[in-house]
Amino acid sequence: MSMHETDRPMLFDSHSHYDDEAFDEDRDALLKSLPENGIEGVVNVGSSLETVKKTIALMDEYDHVYGAIGIHPNETGGLTESHIQWLQVQCGLPKAVAVGEIGLDYYWDTPERPVQKKWFERQLQMAKEVDLPVIIHSRDAAADTLDMMKALHGGETGGVIHCFSYGKELAREYLNMGLYIGVGGVVTFKNAKKLKEVVAYAPMDRIVLETDCPYLAPVPNRGKRNSSLNLPYVAEEIAGIKGLPVEEVIRITTENTKALYHLR
Numbered sequence: 001m002s003m004h005e006t007d008r009p010m011l012f013d014s015h016s017h018y019d020d021e022a023f024d025e026d027r028d029a030l031l032k033s034l035p036e037n038g039i040e041g042v043v044n045v046g047s048s049l050e051t052v053k054k055t056i057a058l059m060d061e062y063d064h065v066y067g068a069i070g071i072h073p074n075e076t077g078g079l080t081e082s083h084i085q086w087l088q089v090q091c092g093l094p095k096a097v098a099v100g101e102i103g104l105d106y107y108w109d110t111p112e113r114p115v116q117k118k119w120f121e122r123q124l125q126m127a128k129e130v131d132l133p134v135i136i137h138s139r140d141a142a143a144d145t146l147d148m149m150k151a152l153h154g155g156e157t158g159g160v161i162h163c164f165s166y167g168k169e170l171a172r173e174y175l176n177m178g179l180y181i182g183v184g185g186v187v188t189f190k191n192a193k194k195l196k197e198v199v200a201y202a203p204m205d206r207i208v209l210e211t212d213c214p215y216l217a218p219v220p221n222r223g224k225r226n227s228s229l230n231l232p233y234v235a236e237e238i239a240g241i242k243g244l245p246v247e248e249v250i251r252i253t254t255e256n257t258k259a260l261y262h263l264r
């Protein structure tokens with residue numbers, strides 16, 4: 001371990017979307033600047049066939065970018081079994097660290113729920129076949145997500161409930177499955193009482209930091225384009241809730257992210 005690493009722990013962004021067009025202007029400069037700004041690595045998360053291809057290009061180009069391979073529930077409309085076969089091959093790439101983001105989204109509620117469920121189930125099965133942890137997206141779909149996770153996965157390959165938006169009871173269910181809780185910019189919002197309670201409740205060794213960038217920038221940059229450079233605000237908020245030094249939150253959450261994705 002170098003002096004630098006012992007002096008100042010580095011952050012890890014467990015969930016980002018640097019493929020997004022919001023980064024077209026400065027993607028290369030921004031990604032290259034992350035390590036010198038205290039960000040050790042990022043996981044770029046696929047959400048459609050197109051963004052999975054872009055994720056693979058990013059993880060090929062940048063040493064500190066890893067990738068997650070999966071189709072977001074709202075993008076499952078045109079999916080076929082041959083697409084799944086293609087995704088499964090991509091899961092074998094050396095820097096593919098998770099299947100995601102997959103799940104259920106009844107906020108946007110499209111395509112129809114049986115279609116979302118079918119491809120959530122299929123991708124959970126794929127995760128077990130390739131033995132990769134899952135990144136779960138669940139919005140306004142608490143009961144169905146939990147039922148399917150219990151019946152079809154049960155934490156078998158590990159994983160994270162990303163952008164956790166439910167209460168303590170649901171957190172306990174997922175923690176009992178051995179899963180991690182993904183916490184991002186929302187925790188800094190004044191009205192995020194429920195998430196602050198979840199952070200207070202969850203053991204420190206089960207929380208990972210995420211941006212979901214370009215979305216969900218924390219206070220004081222709420223509403224602006226988000227990036228991993230904003231992660232210190234998330235770490236500071238968690239440190240305040242937990243009563244820990246921020247360096248300790250950074251050190252533990254980076255360890256957690258590496259454990260979650262099996263990174264050394």
Ligand code: NI
Nearest residue numbers: 015045101212
């Ligand atoms: Ni996302």
